Every structure is written in structure tokens, then in C-alpha cells.
């Protein structure tokens with residue numbers, strides 16, 4: 420495995436949201452895990468900013484509807500993939516690098532009975548294990564920031580999309596290059612690769628062969644969301660400390676605090692890009 424992939428796996432193996440934590444919370448609140456419904460997971464399994472509303476926005480942009488064939492790049496625990504299958508009736512394949520996330524996504528999907536229409540495949544989005552022209556839409560949420568060669572991943576999206584297929588994703592952006600110190604902190608704590616500005620992202624997506632429909636700045640929206648997430652991570656860390664279980668990754672907490680500051684300072688931000696083949 421490359422250094423970049425190992426750093427991603429190291430980070431997600433210690434991430435404060437995991438399949439085990441989600442199931443433990445549900446077991447505590449409902450007493451057992453029998454007959455779990457997809458909606459019961461949604462408060463816990465959406466590992467991106469803005470929860471279901473953000474996914475609805477991507478679904479609209481990518482024109483996802485009943486029977487749409489969708490690939491979710493960097494699907495994590497599969498929250499997005501299950502939601503698109505459940506709410507929109509889409510047939511979704513998630514591509515995910517971290518084996519523990521793949522196993523967690525499979526377990527959660529099986530428990531809510533969506534395994535026929537939401538499946539996860541272990542793989543790298545720079546080399547997608549799906550045939551040419553096999554999907555109608557490619558989505559991704561806050562994950563290309565981990566990918567060493569985003570151009571290659573976008574090329575894979577173009578390859579697997581059929582004619583008029585749609586690409587819709589959100590990601591981190593940098594309005595100016597980070598200081599060497601901040602860049603190192605983001606890499607050590609969260610496996611973040613060098614980032615780009617919105618104009619550079621637009622050019623990158625076009626250079627692969629997509630027509631860019633929109634590239635919307637989400638920095639303003641993300642500000643309050645990220646402060647809430649930081650508070651949530653701090654709560655989870657304190658819960659783990661009190662329970663005497665592993666508290667996760669110190670470098671993650673340090674870098675997340677700095678990340679939230681960088682967003683408030685507008686040095687980092689977010690974008691939603693929508694493109695068509």
C-alpha cells in the first residue's frame with residue numbers, strides 16, 4: 420500500500436465515528452438491534468457536512484431518481500449510499516479504500532436490509548473496479564481531499580459514466596496555499612493532501628472532459644457545521660475517556676481544531692461541483 424493510502428487507513432481506523440460506535444448507541448437507545456430500519460441509522464452514519472440535506476442537494480444535482488445507477492466514490496460507512504438507495508430507489512455501488520470502513524458499511528447495510536440495492540466494493544477511486552459506461556451518476560462527499568491524484572479519480576468517473584452522466588461532489592478547498600506547518604498538521608492528523616482553489620478545481624474537472632455546470636462555494640455554510648462537529652468529536656472523546664476505551668487519535672483532534680479555525684479565517688473552505696459528461 421502507498422504512503423498516502425496507509426495514512427488514510429490509519430486515520431479512518433481511528434476515526435471517532437465507526438460501525439461499532441453507531442451500533443452501541445442504537446443498542447443503548449432501543450435496547451436491541453433487531454428490525455433496524457434505514458432511517459434509524461441516518462442520525463449517525465452520514466460522515467459529511469450538512470447531513471441528509473447535503474445529500475439531497477447532490478442527488479438533485481446529479482439527477483438521481485428511481486432506478487438510477489450511482490457510484491459513490493469514497494463511500495466510508497455507506498451512509499450516503501444507503502440513503503440514496505432508500506429514499507430515491509437508486510442502485511448504488513460505493514467504492515471505499517479502508518477495509519474496516521468496507522466491513523462496517525456492509526454490516527450496517529445488511530442490518531437494515533438494503534444489501535440488494537446498496538453495495539460496497541473495496542477499492543481505490545484512482546482505479547475504480549467498475550466497467551466503462553456502467554453508471555448514470557457519480558457522487559462523492561468530502562473525500563477527494565485524501566486522494567493523491569484527483570485528476571485520475573475524475574478520469575475514472577468520466578470512464579464509468581454513460582452518455583449524459585452526471586458528476587456531483589463536495590470537497591475541501593484552499594483559498595490560498597496553507598503554511599508548511601498547517602499543511603503538515605492536516606496531513607498528520609487527517610491525511611489531507613495539498614488542496615486547490617475553486618477556479619483551479621473547475622479547470623481540473625474540465626481538463627478531464629466534463630462540462631462544469633456549477634462550482635458553488637460552501638465555506639459560509641460549513642462554518643457553523645464544523646464548530647458543531649468539533650463539539651461532537653470532543654464529546655465522543657470524553658465519553659471514550661470516561662468509559663476507559665481508546666480515545667482515538669491525538670493528532671486528529673489537534674488538526675481538527677486548527678481546521679475549524681482555518682475555515683473561520685476563510686483560508687480553507689468547501690465547494691460543491693456539478694458536472695456533466
Ligand SMILES: C[S@@+](CC[C@H](N)C(=O)[O-])C[C@H]1O[C@@H](n2cnc3c(N)ncnc32)[C@H](O)[C@@H]1O
Pocket residue numbers: 427428431464465466467492493494495496497498499514515516517520542543544545559560561562565566567
Ligand atoms: C470523510 S469520509 C466520507 C464518507 C462518506 N462519503 C460519507 O459521506 O459518509 C472519506 C472516506 O474516503 C475514503 N477514501 C480516502 N481515499 C480513498 C481512495 N483513494 N479511494 C477510495 N476511498 C478513499 C476513506 O477511507 C474514508 O472512508
